Amino acid sequence: MTQGVGAGEMISVALHVSSLDSLRETQHTFTDSDSRFQFESVGYSPDNLYGLSTIYKGVVYVSDITIESGIAIFSSISVYDTSTDDESIFLSKGSFSITGVDSLNRKISILELATISNNSQLTYVPGSGPMDLIRFGLPEGATNFLFDTLIPAAEYIQVDKGFALVASLTPGTHEIMYSYDLPYNGQEAEVIKSWRYGVENASILYPNGTVNINTNFETKSQDTIGGKA
Template sequence: MKKRNRLSIAALLAFLLSACSFSLAEDITPPPGLQQQVVESSPVPVSTEALFPLVAPDPENGAAIYAQSCAPCHGETGLGDGSQAAELPNPPAPLGDLEFARSSSPAEWYTMVTRGNLDRFMPPFNSLTDSQRWDVVAYSFSLSAPPEAMAEAGELFQANCASCHGEDGSGTQDGSDLTDLEQSAAQTSEDFYQIISQGLDSMPGFEDELSDAERWSLADFTRALGFASSARMVAQVTPTPSETGEAVEEPGAVTPEVEAAQEITSGIIRGQMVNQTGEDLPDDLVVTLHAFDSMQLAGTYTTTISADESFTFENIEMSAGRIFVASTEYNGAMYGSDIVTVEEGVDEVSISIPIFGTSADTSVLTVDRLHLFFDFSIPETVQIIELYLISNPTDRTVVASEEGGSVLTFDLPEGATNLQFQDSVLGERYIETPEGFGDTEVVPPGMGQHQVLFAYEMPYERGIDYQKEFDLPISDVVVLLPEIVVKFKSDMLDDAGSRVIEG
């Protein structure tokens, strides 16, 4: 008989106020339909002065991460119009809005990605490495500063700033290093605009020499100089020898290497399935290729595998710096390749997609963290939201024991009604069971990648005794509830403090 874990919580009504302070919780994904009535208050300040990356963030690497993890809410162009935005109680931040981006610093956005933002019901992304978080921050800033605008700003920089700060912004004896994110990660474009306009220490102001639009353009460019793409931006606008009066070869006298690089306009992506299933893959298995160029989604292509489980994409543009990611769906699971970046002069790229064998043994799965939200905004009712972050530490994808069956099952407390899901409904991904519901989605290998988020309602008068049993071992349980509205008791949980949330 399977051993089950029990959690017991008692919540008693204290008194109702419109302002709510919530018990501290992290790694939280926006719960469906959650609404809290709160009054304005000052959030707990979080210092970002000491936050900076050890290596220059690369927005091109961040493009693929953004497409997978951020675009569903924030939208492809960062205007808050993603496919899941309508499901959120508050609109996602408009990262691609120029005014919004100018008021934010890289350190602030890095903090949001790392810790989440409960004010906006944004989850943290602790599954990303430190460098990946900085990369996606760099890409997010690029959404409001397209390459054309950066090229024009680069010309302004060369004409007005390079003599002191260097052509690449790395500084000279007369000017500071603008690429040093240890000094600038906490600065916004608004901060740089003020310095450019008014000057700082020995640096003169340019309020009389440059228009307002030109100073803002320079501020955006300066903020981006610490990113890896800044070298490419500067290279595009650095004066050529003819512009500086130096000797230059006659037109057409280019070196063979440069001419060859210019001739490469298309190439081939050769891929291979790394088949760990122990069985042949179907001949019609579809592979999808996503291309990212200049930090934007440049194209999507599809093909099928060959008899030897290889695949080929032909006549694909191979511009230097372009990023490719390939993926496929097999037996209900998505599998993807590593990110591949095209180098200068390359017209053929190799890529591989691992596909794992399957197992119906759910005992190998663990719940890294369970989040419980208690919402008392509906009279005589409590809405309970449960979020599971599940890991599969093995090299096999966990599947249902029978076709069309549940991979995992979740019991609901007696009296639970109005069951809701974040990403599906009963009859699709989720199916009804006698005690609750089952999740039919398979669980591929990976740590903390599988999420299940659902909500339900229970009657509430002056108290509730909440008890649940769980099939999987749980490392941590985090509870979020209005501490002024209710009193909370449990012998199994510790108080982690509180946080004030603004609506």
């Protein structure tokens, strides 16, 4: 535990052991007055994965365990006080990729990546209403929506003109990925993309020769990668 947060409190910590050949095993222990914890009689196998988790003030925290030559390296879990103030939340990176244009079935396939940053020393927890959540826009008519992230216990809900992330964000950076198809009629389609919270660094990837891009921000570089610009 870090920065004195949770110091002296008895907090439950779980050890998770998993492998492809067996069910996941879980052991529990509690922190002591110095916020330390220890697991004993833990079997080791190079085929296993080991990790830690805890819940502090309603937020799930996880940490991997690094093992070298059968010996676990010192492991810790950082926990933080919480805040519902989103002033410290911003997008440090945004990527918008047109991964395919199906002219026969009249649809465009799009993949987006976003790096969400929390530059405070508090874990951001979402508010109770849709307007209190971190929201992302989707083009009208988008279909086949898929969402993925490694943020612990993260979910999403559909909101007007897009979706909202339901997740607690610890200090640092967090990535989300989502994709969708955009049907269109006629010989061409117009896709308007904006980042609700702004973005420090944006990248756009599209098939060269079939897409025209107009932006209202400074373009620092343009490269061609395997037929995509």
